[in-house]
Amino acid sequence: MEFSNVEIPMIEGLTQIEIAIMLEKYTLLLGMLQYGTAEEKAKAKEEIQAMDPVINRHINMITFDLASQQLGLSEASEGMDLILNKTFCSLE
Numbered sequence: 001m002e003f004s005n006v007e008i009p010m011i012e013g014l015t016q017i018e019i020a021i022m023l024e025k026y027t028l029l030l031g032m033l034q035y036g037t038a039e040e041k042a043k044a045k046e047e048i049q050a051m052d053p054v055i056n057r058h059i060n061m062i063t064f065d066l067a068s069q070q071l072g073l074s075e076a077s078e079g080m081d082l083i084l085n086k087t088f089c090s091l092e
Contacts, residue, residue: 009063019059026051 011019029051032044 007062009066010060011063012058014058022051022055026055 014022026048029044029048032040033048036044
């Protein structure tokens with residue numbers, strides 16, 4: 001069976017440690033968006049908007065889906081999707 005690049009997890013151009021650090025920072029920024037002061041929220045919004053193109057350039061979404069499954073986050077992902085949708089809708 002052949003897979004296209006869209007169907008297999010791919011990380012290109014960065015090491016796994018670089019990705020891990022970037023995603024940890026992203027997680028902290030999401031926390032700032034949810035619970036921070038107005039100043040912290042503005043800073044987090046700015047940082048996330050700068051990070052999104054970098055993340056999307058180096059990691060495809062199937063990678064996130066597979067990691068979520070392997071970590072057993074599938075039950076929690078529906079709630080997280082709601083949080084992320086709320087967060088990113090407010091960024092626009």
